Amino acid sequence: MTNQSPSAPPVAVTYADIASASERLAPVANRTPVLTSRAFNTITGAEVFFKAENFQRVGAFKFRGAYNAMSRLSPDEKTRGVLTFSSGNHAQATALAGKLLGVSTTIIMPKDAPRLKLNATRAYGADVILYDRSEESREALANELAQERNLTIIPPFDHPHVIAGQGTVAKELLEKTGPLDMLIVCVGGGGLISGCAITARELAPHCKIIGVEPDAGNDGVQSFRAGKLIRIDTPNTIADGASTNSLGEHTFAIIHSLVTDMVSVPDAALVRAMRFFFERMKIVVEPTGSLAAAALMEEKIQARNKRIGVIISGGNVDAERFASLMQT
Amino acid sequence: MTNQSPSAPPVAVTYADIASASERLAPVANRTPVLTSRAFNTITGAEVFFKAENFQRVGAFKFRGAYNAMSRLSPDEKTRGVLTFSSGNHAQATALAGKLLGVSTTIIMPKDAPRLKLNATRAYGADVILYDRSEESREALANELAQERNLTIIPPFDHPHVIAGQGTVAKELLEKTGPLDMLIVCVGGGGLISGCAITARELAPHCKIIGVEPDAGNDGVQSFRAGKLIRIDTPNTIADGASTNSLGEHTFAIIHSLVTDMVSVPDAALVRAMRFFFERMKIVVEPTGSLAAAALMEEKIQARNKRIGVIISGGNVDAERFASLMQT
Numbered sequence: 182m183t184n185q186s187p188s189a190p191p192v193a194v195t196y197a198d199i200a201s202a203s204e205r206l207a208p209v210a211n212r213t214p215v216l217t218s219r220a221f222n223t224i225t226g227a228e229v230f231f232k233a234e235n236f237q238r239v240g241a242f243k244f245r246g247a248y249n250a251m252s253r254l255s256p257d258e259k260t261r262g263v264l265t266f267s268s269g270n271h272a273q274a275t276a277l278a279g280k281l282l283g284v285s286t287t288i289i290m291p292k293d294a295p296r297l298k299l300n301a302t303r304a305y306g307a308d309v310i311l312y313d314r315s316e317e318s319r320e321a322l323a324n325e326l327a328q329e330r331n332l333t334i335i336p337p338f339d340h341p342h343v344i345a346g347q348g349t350v351a352k353e354l355l356e357k358t359g360p361l362d363m364l365i366v367c368v369g370g371g372g373l374i375s376g377c378a379i380t381a382r383e384l385a386p387h388c389k390i391i392g393v394e395p396d397a398g399n400d401g402v403q404s405f406r407a408g409k410l411i412r413i414d415t416p417n418t419i420a421d422g423a424s425t426n427s428l429g430e431h432t433f434a435i436i437h438s439l440v441t442d443m444v445s446v447p448d449a450a451l452v453r454a455m456r457f458f459f460e461r462m463k464i465v466v467e468p469t470g471s472l473a474a475a476a477l478m479e480e481k482i483q484a485r486n487k488r489i490g491v492i493i494s495g496g497n498v499d500a501e502r503f504a505s506l507m508q509t
Numbered sequence: 510m511t512n513q514s515p516s517a518p519p520v521a522v523t524y525a526d527i528a529s530a531s532e533r534l535a536p537v538a539n540r541t542p543v544l545t546s547r548a549f550n551t552i553t554g555a556e557v558f559f560k561a562e563n564f565q566r567v568g569a570f571k572f573r574g575a576y577n578a579m580s581r582l583s584p585d586e587k588t589r590g591v592l593t594f595s596s597g598n599h600a601q602a603t604a605l606a607g608k609l610l611g612v613s614t615t616i617i618m619p620k621d622a623p624r625l626k627l628n629a630t631r632a633y634g635a636d637v638i639l640y641d642r643s644e645e646s647r648e649a650l651a652n653e654l655a656q657e658r659n660l661t662i663i664p665p666f667d668h669p670h671v672i673a674g675q676g677t678v679a680k681e682l683l684e685k686t687g688p689l690d691m692l693i694v695c696v697g698g699g700g701l702i703s704g705c706a707i708t709a710r711e712l713a714p715h716c717k718i719i720g721v722e723p724d725a726g727n728d729g730v731q732s733f734r735a736g737k738l739i740r741i742d743t744p745n746t747i748a749d750g751a752s753t754n755s756l757g758e759h760t761f762a763i764i765h766s767l768v769t770d771m772v773s774v775p776d777a778a779l780v781r782a783m784r785f786f787f788e789r790m791k792i793v794v795e796p797t798g799s800l801a802a803a804a805l806m807e808e809k810i811q812a813r814n815k816r817i818g819v820i821i822s823g824g825n826v827d828a829e830r831f832a833s834l835m836q837t
Contacts, residue, residue: 235791503832
């Protein structure tokens, strides 16, 4: 199933928005480390810098966008509370941002979301509402509930203030590494790559931006090639953070204008990358967070002799789920 | 089976040896990060600083001692090559140090050593000789081979230059954190805790030093209580780095004189601590590396309101082995 979207709106985020998000985040977000691995450089023939957002608060970059967007709400909106929908990381991010900002949060999550993400979201004090991914549209459910309860929606990716928050990931990376030849970013709804592309255009204008999706959820690749927003059925992939139906209108417009290429990798490559991170780098990376590294390991991207930034988007994977993935 | 050892020799390592090891290591070893976790502080009621030696080269602190000892060999000893015996991390450490220093290495490893450790040791170019842990004495085998091949033995812990190298772990930690109330260190042969205790006496004289062993391998606890070196049969524990038969003569003398207390924890507590590191801190810690954290989580140590250093000794655990541990 593919639909054509209405023509995309003009890009609604500037680097000034990202710089301002950066100041707003400085007192609360972790400035996550930039890691290197001799073994990974040997395998790929490149010099790779990993921006490790698995060490971000809530275990994923999503905290940046959610906190930035929520901190920009009016006092009245803050008092009424916010609502969002998410397969997991944006849920936790919204819940924690709400706790820090004193804003009540209602979060629509799929019934089959990873246990770790469900539990953490509840632990931050959010009101969690479960839905069936295969039967209900989370957007429709969200709109209905938001109206009924008079809540402001903070969507997981397609919002200028969310995108601006995510762009601070590339800002911190490029401030640490200097200009790079290439920046490789996983793509679900496209919030992270959109923000990072805007940052890179400012701080490293010659840096190529490559997006990576799971093969099963390659709506972004399709949209990028077709030059229009393409929507797919809910994909079946272990990369739960990239099991989106489509990019957003804002994110597609930015990707269409600023991204160099989009590629996809099979789920088995994500397992191999997760094992590499675990055994050689001693870090825990969730399937979606392994997309960019997997594309390099699978030689989907020409990397030899280049200086490359790889964004590790998050590390939220149950020990049990990791165990079963390693034994497949 | 318990034996009494001959009376321990005087402490053969000074803080000056550790400071000098630190200079020798600076160009080659990683200055590993000091990590904190809001969740761990909440659980324990303490302010805990984790020195993450799982991010050290070869994935464990052992690189420090092996490199320091080997770099202090005479030109003639370097030309003839070295021999060692190890359940794993010291093996990899010796192999890598040999590669960096241009010294050939022969390493006696148990047949049942973790695959990751065996493979990595071979990959660094060492000549690996396997033995049966239950049937042969590795020390006897090592002495025989060393004589036959004219090699210098670099033992895994009971050597002043090895101990001095390991002491740099606490030096880096205390330089970062300032004085601590307590330093908690895992104990196998006692090289790490010995070096760290000497450092702490110099840099944080009021800091209590606590050693932690697996219940099944509590020879150090027994020796500490008895005031004499006690040897046990090869313990059956998942903490392969702490499955030693006894402390060494040097390490026992230092522990007896400088350590505040020794405790032990069950293997199940190590699995719980590994899961915490994995799910909440997104880092991979091997069973032995989890001993100190496990002692805090199990409330074996009074920690509330104290500033505590915890040493994570290493992160070398196969993904498969981790998976099977998580499913026990």
